[in-house]
Every structure is written in structure tokens, then in C-alpha cells.
Amino acid sequence: MKQFLIFLLASIFSIQGFSQTLFTYGTNQVSKDEFLRAYNKNKTPVTNKEQSLKEYLDLYINFKLKVKEAKALKLDTLQQIQFDVQNFRGQLEEGYLNDEKTVNALLEEAFERSQQDIHLLHFSVPVNSKMSAADTMKAYQAMNEVKDELQKGKTNYDELVDEIKKKITVIKGTDLGYITAFSLPYDIENLVYALKPGGVSKVYRTRTALHVFKNVEERHSAGKWKVAQILLALPPDVSGPVLKETEKRADSIYTLLQSGADFAELAKKYSDDRLTYTNGGEMPPFGTGKFELPFESAVFALKKDGAITKPIFTGYGFHIVKRIQQIPTPSVKTDEAYMGELKEQLKQDARINIAKAKFTKDITGKTGFKRNLAVTNTQLFRYADSVAASGEVKNYPISKANIFLFTKSKVTGNDWLNFIKDYKLNADVYKGENNEALLDKYIATITIEYYRKHLEEFNEDFKYQLQEFKEGNILFEIMERNIWSKATNDSVGLKKYYDANKAKYLWTESADAYLYNCNNAKTAEEAIQAVRSGKSWKAIAEESDGRIQADSGRYELTQLQVPAGAELKEGIITTPLLNAGDNTSSFVKIIKLFPANQQRSFDEARGLVINDYQNYLEAKWIETLKKKYPVKVNEPVFQSILK
Numbered sequence: 001m002k003q004f005l006i007f008l009l010a011s012i013f014s015i016q017g018f019s020q021t022l023f024t025y026g027t028n029q030v031s032k033d034e035f036l037r038a039y040n041k042n043k044t045p046v047t048n049k050e051q052s053l054k055e056y057l058d059l060y061i062n063f064k065l066k067v068k069e070a071k072a073l074k075l076d077t078l079q080q081i082q083f084d085v086q087n088f089r090g091q092l093e094e095g096y097l098n099d100e101k102t103v104n105a106l107l108e109e110a111f112e113r114s115q116q117d118i119h120l121l122h123f124s125v126p127v128n129s130k131m132s133a134a135d136t137m138k139a140y141q142a143m144n145e146v147k148d149e150l151q152k153g154k155t156n157y158d159e160l161v162d163e164i165k166k167k168i169t170v171i172k173g174t175d176l177g178y179i180t181a182f183s184l185p186y187d188i189e190n191l192v193y194a195l196k197p198g199g200v201s202k203v204y205r206t207r208t209a210l211h212v213f214k215n216v217e218e219r220h221s222a223g224k225w226k227v228a229q230i231l232l233a234l235p236p237d238v239s240g241p242v243l244k245e246t247e248k249r250a251d252s253i254y255t256l257l258q259s260g261a262d263f264a265e266l267a268k269k270y271s272d273d274r275l276t277y278t279n280g281g282e283m284p285p286f287g288t289g290k291f292e293l294p295f296e297s298a299v300f301a302l303k304k305d306g307a308i309t310k311p312i313f314t315g316y317g318f319h320i321v322k323r324i325q326q327i328p329t330p331s332v333k334t335d336e337a338y339m340g341e342l343k344e345q346l347k348q349d350a351r352i353n354i355a356k357a358k359f360t361k362d363i364t365g366k367t368g369f370k371r372n373l374a375v376t377n378t379q380l381f382r383y384a385d386s387v388a389a390s391g392e393v394k395n396y397p398i399s400k401a402n403i404f405l406f407t408k409s410k411v412t413g414n415d416w417l418n419f420i421k422d423y424k425l426n427a428d429v430y431k432g433e434n435n436e437a438l439l440d441k442y443i444a445t446i447t448i449e450y451y452r453k454h455l456e457e458f459n460e461d462f463k464y465q466l467q468e469f470k471e472g473n474i475l476f477e478i479m480e481r482n483i484w485s486k487a488t489n490d491s492v493g494l495k496k497y498y499d500a501n502k503a504k505y506l507w508t509e510s511a512d513a514y515l516y517n518c519n520n521a522k523t524a525e526e527a528i529q530a531v532r533s534g535k536s537w538k539a540i541a542e543e544s545d546g547r548i549q550a551d552s553g554r555y556e557l558t559q560l561q562v563p564a565g566a567e568l569k570e571g572i573i574t575t576p577l578l579n580a581g582d583n584t585s586s587f588v589k590i591i592k593l594f595p596a597n598q599q600r601s602f603d604e605a606r607g608l609v610i611n612d613y614q615n616y617l618e619a620k621w622i623e624t625l626k627k628k629y630p631v632k633v634n635e636p637v638f639q640s641i642l643k
Helices: 002-019 032-042 051-074 080-095 100-114 134-151 157-167 186-193 238-256 262-272 293-300 336-349 353-366 377-392 413-424 436-452 460-489 492-502 521-531 538-544 602-628 635-642
Strands: 021-025 028-031 116-126 174-178 209-220 223-231 312-314 319-325 401-405 410-412 510-517 548-556 585-595 632-634
Touching: 021 032, 021 051, 021 635, 028 032, 028 051, 032 051, 032 460, 032 538, 051 460, 051 602, 051 632, 051 635, 080 460, 100 353, 100 436, 116 134, 116 186, 134 157, 134 209, 157 174, 157 262, 157 510, 174 293, 186 209, 186 262, 209 585, 223 238, 223 262, 223 293, 238 262, 238 319, 293 312, 293 319, 319 353, 336 353, 353 436, 377 413, 377 436, 410 413, 413 436, 510 521, 510 538, 521 585, 538 548
Parallel strands: none
Antiparallel strands: 021 028, 021 632, 116 174, 116 209, 223 319, 312 319, 401 410, 510 548, 510 585
């Protein structure tokens, strides 16, 4: 009885499993879910769903047969294909290694903050872990007094800095100008965006200093600005005659501009900005917080394109700036280009680590991560210190021990010690973290790396995207070998196919014609005049410096771009048609007209013959593949899709 029940259950499960198999080819199966995933990704609106699904099923079966044969020929092992797949995988992985919900929340926050700029004052005093308790206390006392005085409404900031310097210790006060999202480290950005206009922050400590910030005022985002500049550079702390002489030169250039002189020409002649002077002084677009406040304020005050500032003095010298374009900050999240730009900034910013930390926490259980409790932190840290001191990894008691385990891999003490060596001895990455912090970093690193290497097991969407790319590559390779190149280069086969199917290759109504495509309407009119004067189409194109493209040949009338309702006759030059997309203009000259149903020669039909011959070869190949890998469609499953 027990054996009977086991057999019955096995039969039920096998039927249920098969019920989701849509078709088989050879020993391979394709599930209903896989087929629908592909169909829904590529489908277009249809009126007959059943017909559409049947047609796509035929295409998908043929696709799978070709991929199967490509794998049988080991085309998936070709070095170039493996390189392409690995490169695509690397690009694809990054989108699956963050907590998307947290990323979206950070993106939304960045968007909201990008809508306003904050004019910020910054007061600071240096501190570090080696300072005495008395000096640290002085620093806190000074910054607390700054905070208190600012909250009381003190606005003479230079006087405030001098008073505290005399009473307690030296502090620094800086007008940072306007800032926006991504202008400051994320922790400080959070601090200042929590302030209202006139608000003063608490005393905030970083690794190197104590800080106090004041929100002086806010404005709607200034957006991005495209400008050109003429820079008369000056060395730092310049004064006296050199400063006055440079200021006088700047005023003279400004006067020339006011009199109508060409800005680009003067930039080439006088500007010391080596990156822009050859381009008429044009700078890359910039936004809030990029330059010093005097420069930014003067530029943002320009009211229209083409307006020019008076000479602006900054730490770099004297600038004369011409406004080219002001680009407002998009105010809606539906602006895909802007949201994409913000997301790229987010990925490059330290705040992305918040999403990575959440992601690491969420995936740890999925990876099967376990710690070998027999190896203690004390041991890990002791030998880590030894490696940091000696600069080399030796054979320590923990070297061969498995300290962490994942479902399909192990991490040894030697792996941990090599991480310590590479990290602690690299001044560019090591920031003085203690061993406990480094252990947390290491665990996060190896967990994400394990998840990355096994992404197909954790994420079906990733698995299918990678599979589609790989199969697409080997499909292209086998089609190129078996069909496309074969058909193109088989001159005997092409001629034979043409001779057997001549009746397919007839002209509809056609014409010998010259085709002209011009860069604008004015050029088209010039070209028409040249045509009327008897100049050849080749000469017209060659003498146009690329403004005119022309060709000659026999074309079916339906291929010619002519005005609707135009009456075509021999010798006519058609009215130019304007392309609204790029303002190009095209016209045609008819040389000779031909009636329909004239036979195309082999050369005239060659492109059509190649296409038909490729289809013929492909159909014969598919017949062969279906014999090699017999196809069986599970009709009940297919019918369930139609419902």
C-alpha cells in the first residue's frame, strides 16, 4: 500500500511538472513561464491573440533549435562570446547589488533637495584623537559659543570669529555660498537640510574638526548654466600695481564687448583659461556650489542669453562672463533624463553605502553565511595586527582554518589576513578603522561577492537577462555561419535560385532618377539651380563640402520621397520635401519612367534574391534541426495560455 501511494504521488507530481512544460525539443524542455516571459517582453498590440501566440511559438521553437545546435557546436565557448557575456554580466550585476527600496528613497530625497539651494555659513575648529582633554574642551567651548551667538542673531561674523579667537581659541568662519544636493558629505547635507532659513546647527564633530552651520537663506534651485568666460588670471594674494593693471585690462575688454566686439574672438586673444579659450571661452554647464560666490552671483544675475557681466574678481583673477543658456532644474520626477543623472550621482556618492548595508543584511541569510565559533575575534585580530606590523602573511594557526562558511564555499583565515594586508597597507583606502570595523567590512565584502557570483541562483530576472544575452550572441554567430554569409557568398546558389524564381523579381512602376538630400532648404534650392544648369549629380555632391548627398539609380516609384499627389514625368525636378526632425531637405529628378512588370536582371534583383535565398536556406536548416531534435508541443498547456 505504501509503495502504491508513493507511486501515485510521484505520478501526480510528474503530471503537474509536465503540465507546465510547453514544449520539448530533443531532451530539452521549455516551460510555459519561460515562453510567456519572452512573449510578453516582445509582444505588440494584436487583434488576434491566438494567431499571435501560435506565430510566436513557432518563432520561439526555431530560436531554441538554433541555440541548441550552436551549443552542440560549442560556439558558446568561443573566446569573444565568453568575453562579451562576462562584460555584459559585469554591467548587469550592479543593478542587483543594492536594496532598490532604499535606493529609491535616497533618490527621492536627492530630488527634493535639488529643488532648493541653501546659502550656508560654516564655522570650524580642528580636533583630533591625539589632542589633550583641555584642548578638546576649549574647542567645544569655542564652537558652543559660536552656536549661541548665531542663535541670538549675531550677523557680524568676522567680529564673532575675532572675539572667540581672543577669548578661547582660533576658529575659522567661511561663507560657502549656495549649496545643493551632493555638494557636501551626506551626513553634513542631512544636518543643513534640516535647518530652516536663519537656523543654526548643533555642534557637529567629524574626524578632523568641530563644525557649526548657519542657513542664511534659501532660494529655488538656480538650475544649470552654460556660459563663456574671458579670464585674466592672477597669482594668489596679488596686490598693488599688478592687480590694478589687470583690473584696467579687464575694464578695457569689457568696454570693447559693450561696443559690439565678438566675445569668442576676444576670448581667443586675451583669456588665460587654457581649457576654454580656443572654444570661444565656452565652459561646461555648471550649477550651484561649483564656483566661488562672487562668480556665481554675478552669473546668476544675468537675465537673458547673450548678456555679459562686468569684470568679476575672484581668487583666480578677473572674469568676464557671457550667458549662453540657463537650464532650469526639472521639477517633476517623470523627467527620466534628470532622474537618471541624479541616480548616477547617487551611485558615486558615499550615501549609496546605506543601500548596500541594507542589501548586505537582507542577503546574508540567503547565502547560507555561518561563522566558525571555534575561531575567536581575539585570534583574528591578533594575527591581523601581526600582518599589519610585518607587511606579510605568514603561516599562522588560523591560516588554514575555515572561519566563515557559505552554502557553496568556504573562507579561510588566510583569506582574512590577505584582506588585512591589502587593505591596511594601502594608504588610499585605509582610514584608520579598528580591527572590529575591518572585520565587519570584510564580512560585508565577501557576502556581496558570494551573492554576486551566484546571482542566477538568487534572482530569476537576472538569470533570464543573462541567458537571453548569451543565447542572442551564439544565435548571431550560428546564423552568420550557416545562413547569412553562406547565402551572400554562394554566387552559384544565388543565380540558380534567381533563375528558378524569376517571376518573383519584377519591377513595379519605376524610374531612373537622381536623388538629392541637402542639409537645409536653402542648400536644396542651390542644388536645384545647379541641376537646372546641367551640372552632374556627382559634381554637385562633391563640390558641396558635405552639405549635399546624391545618388543615381533605378527605383520603384513607391521608394521615391516626393510630395503627395505629385505628377511624375520624365525631366521633372520635384518640389523639395522638408524633414521636420532635422531640417534636411530632399528632392528628386526623374530621368526615365518605366511601366510595371518589367523583369529585373539578376544584378538589379540581387538584394531581394539574397534575402529570399537566406529564408530558403534557413527553412531547410530548420527541417534538419527538427529531425535532429524532435519537437513536441504540449497542447493542453498551450490552450491554457489562450484563455
